[in-house]
Amino acid sequence: MENLVLQALSGLASASSLFLVASGLTVIFGVSRVVNFAHGSFYMLGAYLAYTFVTQLPRGHLGFWGGVLGAALLVGLIGLVVEVLLLRRIYRAPELFQLLATFGVVLIVQELTQMVWGAQDLLGPRAPGLRGSTEVFGLRFPLYELFLIGVGPVVLGLLLLLFHRTRWGTLVRAATQDREMVGALGVNQRMLFTSVFFLGSLLAGLGGALQLPRESVNLHMDLSIITEAFVVVVVGGLGSLTGAALAALLIGELHAFGILIVPKITLVLVFLVMALVLVVRPHGLLGKPEVAARGGQGSAEPMIGPAPAALRWLALAVLALAVVVPPFLGDYAISVLTELATAVLFAASLHLIMGPGGMASFGHAAYFGLGAYGAALAAQWLGAPMLAGLALAPVAAGVFGLVFGYFCVRLSGVYAAMLTLAFAQIAWSVAFQWVEVTGGDNGILGVWPDAWAAPKLVFYYLALALCIGATLLLRRVVHAPFGYALRAQRDSALRAEAIGIDAFRTRWLGFALAAAAAGIAGGLFAYGKGSVFPTFMGIPRSVDALLMVLLGGVQTLSGPIIGALAFTGLQEQLVRLTDLWRLILGVVIVALVLFFPQGLAGAVRARWEARHGDA
Amino acid sequence: MATLEVQGLEKNFGGVRAVQDVSFAVGPGEMLALIGPNGAGKSTCFNMLNGQLKPDAGSVRLLGQDITGLAPRQVWRLGVGRTFQITATFGSMTVLENVQMALLSHHRRLGGLWRPVAGMEAAPARALLERLGMADQAGRPCGILAYGDLKRVELAIALANEPKLLLMDEPTAGMAPQERVSLMALTAQIARESGIAVLFTEHDMDVVFGHANRILVLDRGRLIAEGAPAAVRADPRVREVYLGSGAVTGAH
Amino acid sequence: MLQVTGLSAYYGRAHILDDVALEVGAGEVVVLLGRNGAGKSTTMKAIMGLVPPAAGSVRFAGTEIAGREPFEIARLGLGYVPEERRIFTGLSVMENLDVGRRPATAGLRPWTPERLFALFPSLGAMQDRPGGRMSGGEQQMLTIARTLMGNPRLILLDEPSEGLAPVVIERMAEAIRALKAEGLSILLSEQNLHFAQLVSDRATIIEKGRIRWSGSIAALLEADEVREQYLSV
Structure with missing residues (x-):
């Protein structure tokens, strides 16, 4: 007492x-x-x-x-x-x-x-x-x-x-x-x-x-404070002072008593409460429905058409290089290329949510990490062979995508971004704190490919095939009726519902599909590195994915691919060259947002159109 | 049998009685206008008919079937087309694709993950656009269309599932006078030919008195008048709460 | 009072205003007529600095204002009443008026809430009501009242009759005539010719971003072919 x-x-x-x-x-x-x-x-x-x-x-x-x-x-x-x-x-x-x-x-x-x-x-x-x-x-x-x-x-x-x-x-x-x-x-x-x-x-x-x-x-x-402050502000209702006070009270006490009851997973508890509040009150305790903010209306979403012929040839050329050149490269270069392949799929999967889906995700790393952990845990505890692990990765990520997505896709804008972040933090803290199963901060080591795929080059080709295949599949989906339905609910939820499209279900399935695709990337990443760590699901990795997509540009299907290649390449170089990579990355991000608000692909396209006249 | 039959519709918002005891019916081929001052409950009424709002009391029947409280997409499947006061189309798609979407949804083919949309339902979509005089615009993105054309696209979308009832919320808002007349004439023609019942709200009195077969007047959530255009125009109560002297409507 | 010459503006790459010229004299009511999308709202926004003018000059009471910030333009005595009303729905009627408050202008009787409530009696009865719980007509009155609190010398009134019941539009016409009697200059944009002719001295017709015709209201009522061509009435 x-x-x-x-x-x-x-x-x-x-x-x-x-x-x-x-x-x-x-x-x-x-x-x-x-x-x-x-x-x-x-x-x-x-x-x-x-x-x-x-x-x-x-x-x-x-x-x-x-x-x-x-x-x-x-x-x-x-x-x-x-x-x-x-x-x-x-x-x-x-x-x-x-x-x-x-x-x-x-x-x-x-x-x-x-x-x-x-x-x-x-x-x-x-x-x-x-x-x-x-x-x-x-x-x-x-x-x-x-x-x-x-x-x-x-x-x-x-x-x-x-x-x-x-x-x-x-x-x-x-x-x-x-x-x-x-x-x-x-x-x-x-x-x-x-x-x-x-x-x-x-x-x-x-x-x-x-x-x-x-x-x-x-x-x-x-x-640590910003995630908690986000939770408080979102639970209280964005913009509401009294709401923030109420939520701070709730979260503060939850922490205090959570430690008594479930000392290890207080973080999970906090985020669960947040998810619960948002499901019952999508705008927080005292928040008001978002009025369309004035004075910042963007232009209409651009069309998605077939890629221009020049771009197709370029893509084919890059792909040919990716197949032909690696046998002449060293192990380090090959593992960097493997990482690039997974990055492309990771970015493309997030793009499905953000571009055609029109949803925000600030926690996409969760599904990457869940794929990685799914494969690693199967290898560690069930002794599963690599292919089984790789098959399990998208299933694990997809199932969690269904569960988390069920809540996330009900919300929009900042609230959705915050809720995806919250779920990613839950996944992260479970991986971090459930030491008996996940090894906690030490991660799971020794997740190596089966003997036949052990040579770096063989594994690279496997990763390349799976990642490019899955990315092309996502592209196909965007042009198919389901992809159109996704865009339909993004363009006008009102009209979508008025012609019989279940917007919620469409968003939900789109979210899960993207999660499963990220899971494949995560599984491959785990086998490529030979280990998994909680950082696979951390905020920085979610930010990486966002950077890839936004760097490339949300408006085009090729954007995230270009972004993934550019970002991963840049980061690789930075980490090798300097201790100050965080500072430089930060400056690059800020500069990017200031000078290329449409992303690189968007900027290139704008220049192209300016030179070649209106399409 | 009436196409749409509304009985004792009611809706309250936090103690404000937005719609009270509204009853009316529309028959096949009939153009019924719903008019009244701002805030009289027209939009609320409309949104209860297609399922965007659930009524607190009363019933909505479509061809005798009770559709009260169904979701918009269910109501649509039963044959109710809808156009919006501020046009709602898919801005990132072409005019043709917009209509294709409605047709694909009508035939429940929207789950497809493999076959590209490009070739699906294109011919019937084109036929619909032809009927609305929009065939030459089929390949243009909806995002850059002129407002009057968007209204026609909306109408094409609304007609895609061969509706029995069309709900049009201010169908001519923001259009030039001549466009207004031609759109409403087209709507009336299609309604007559296909036996579609049309219920519309409108602020332009030329449109209302020029195209409605019958008019309902709503004030503070209640129906205060109903009848043929001439009778409604002469009704002193309607003049007092809504029509005024006629100085600004050109109806002296 | 207001002199616009050679005004051009772009939205993205689309040319939406092309060499627009118009003039509003002291105490005059000028109506800018045109269809939806003809460039009426953009003209008003460009004058107000809300859409950056690409070329041309806007002189207000002898000062060049093209390219200035909206708040600076407002402080010179130019009031703007947007279409779609845009009142602050979370604020009460009195608070809405408070946002618009600016010091008095020489030569004009300063506006106070009391005087505004005399002009729009229905507002006086709901001073503490949040703007979000007012009817469309009341909101339209409030936007005008809010702008008047800034004691402007000229107001830009963007489609005040849009979406209002005929009986409310008639009241709006009375209010505008009362403002004119106070000595205020007004640039009005409209589609409703019936309404415009009740309140305006002169008319300017805009179509596809260009001025097509200017003249007195009486001349416009005579010129059937002009009305036919540009206003289709």
Whole structure:
């Protein structure tokens, strides 16, 4: 019983911190419609900056609280700079591009933080005046935690006053709905957006700075807090402050009590709750149905036609090279080529969801990883031969695609992206935490091909045949009635339903099909590497797939293939050449979004059309 | 037997009674117009007929069969075509492909994973476009079509499953006056020839009084008048809540 | 007051405005007539800076405004009332008006919520109602009132009668005449000639992005062949 009270209280304290971060995220989203991945990085920066300030400034109240507030303000200013330099330019870009651009910022901040503060964890001092503990219901409870419990409601109250009792707040709420119109009424909406971004970033920085006395400051804070903040914001309803507060409370307590009940899978529990909430209330607890955001209407989706003759010849030539050249290459080059083949299928499978399907997935790595784990577990525990493992891979991925997809395809836009991310995180945390079966962080080793396929070159040809075959099959599907039905529900769900197309079923089956195809890629990848690890399902790998598709361009069927080749090639080189590859990758992502919003294939096509006149 | 028979239809939104006790019927070949001020419940009424909304009370019968509360795609399979106030077509497909989709769906051939769509149902799709005077536009993407042409494409799609009933929500909104007349004349002709019952809402009074056989007037969720165009136009209550003096409709 | 010359605009690669010229004098109501897609809305948006003009000049009260930001243009005293209303549905009537509030303009009586409620009595009765729970006609009144809160000297009124019941359109015509009496200049875009002729002094006809005819309303009513060709009435 006593234990429960303490758990409840510490749950409240976590909820309070979580709310600070989530409120900033939701406020920024409300106005700019940007889901800011870098919000977690601002939180982390808040903690690091506070560490520096507090340890450098003279000890005492002024030093500590001044340091905390100074860090929050500085983070607010950093957020302002990021808004002015980057986000302001991409408000009209598709939401996945925005998500990607802010992920680029995450990579950059990670690398820079490591350069400034080093890789080791840092421990800050405790808060002056709040070092001890106090009696609560006859139990000892840390004073600082009690202080944190108070901070959340105070900030919520202040924010509500700000948004509902000031003209600035009224303008922000109006801009949330129709920014163009606000501008036409004489409001400088750029200043408005920048000020909102400053406020939101400041809140993230404050949340991070206030963690200083609670936990060590480290380089993993950004991604761990951002996934939780996403969960809170999505459960609460994007853009809703009160919703975020409620959700923070729910998630905070869930963590606190989850540890008592199922210590190993609290993460799974959190994501399951999120999935449940979204199924019952697709827009979160207090969210409103997305009004089509004004002022950023893209042009009509382009047609999908047969590939131009030149492109076909080019593809055939590349394929011929891929068949003829490898016997003359070394083992390393061949394994890179094997990886390229799986990357092409991985990207093509995601493209089916994003392009013709019109759905967002931020967790496609889950199905890649499930294919890999399906094959590896069959080899490890059942002693299955390679071909059986490879056959099992798409089945495992496809079945999970059906299960997860059943929930994901009900939602749209950012909510769908977040839910796919959540399911991928569930899969990841199971692989990470269920050590007895999956080997946890150590992964499963010794997943080697059968003897006949052991030579690198033979396995390469196998992988090439399967990947190209599956990719061509996906292409065929896009031109067949099912692919048309997918596009039909994307173009106009209203019209699709009005001519008897079951939009939900079409999306669902499309999602599962893409998952199964990703599973094949994952299975081949596992046998090619000889091992599987939880990172196969991690956020970075999902981002890889997104990058491949967006790099190539969503609009064309050849885009993801070109993107996969370009991205995998680039990454391979970067990792070999430099330790700063994350920084460079981050910069490349940001530059890509800024300068090639249509992707490479899209840019090439636009140039082609400009030169050759209208088709 | 009436093609469509509506009895005591009701719908509430959070305490607001959007539609109350609406009953009417449409017969084969008949053009029935539903008019009324904004917010009178026309769209709500319409959406209950094709299954986009479930009524709180009342029944909808198609050729005697109860279709109340069925999903839009089920209602469509039973023979109800629909066009929308803001045209809804598949913008990434050609005009022909749009019609092909409706035909493929009608014949339940949309699960195919192998054979390309290109050659499927192309001939009947072309025939339909021919009938609507859209054959020369067959190869153009719907995304770049002029608005008036889109309305015709919608009509072709709606006719693909040989419907018994056409529901048209503001069929001529956003069209030039001459286009309005020709579209409605075409619709009336097809309705007569094929014995299709047509129910439409409309704000353009020239269209309503020029093409409807009968008119229903809705105000605050209730039917306040029903009858032949001349009678409705003369009805003082209709003039008060909706038609006004006629100064802005050209009907002095 | 407003002088547009040689205005061109593109949407993607499509030329949607081609050498558009028109003029609105002080206290004058000019109607821009044309079919759907003829370029009426785009002309208004280009004047307002919402669609970047590719070429040409827009002078407002002596200042060149082509290429400026919409908020700067609005601050000079140009009000914009979009088609499709676009009120802030999550905000109350009063809050909607508050978003539009700007300082008074010299020479014009400043607008207050009270004066606006006198002009649109139905709004006064629902000050705290969220915009999303108003009828189409009430929303249209609110968009006009919201723009008037900025104390503009000229307003661009984009198809105010679209989708409204005839009886509401008649009330709209009365309101526009009242605004004209206040000394406001108005550029109106319309498809409904019956409505336009009730409120306008002059008419300009646009078709496929080009101006085809300009003249007084009386002249337009005389010119049967012009109406036939461009307005098909």
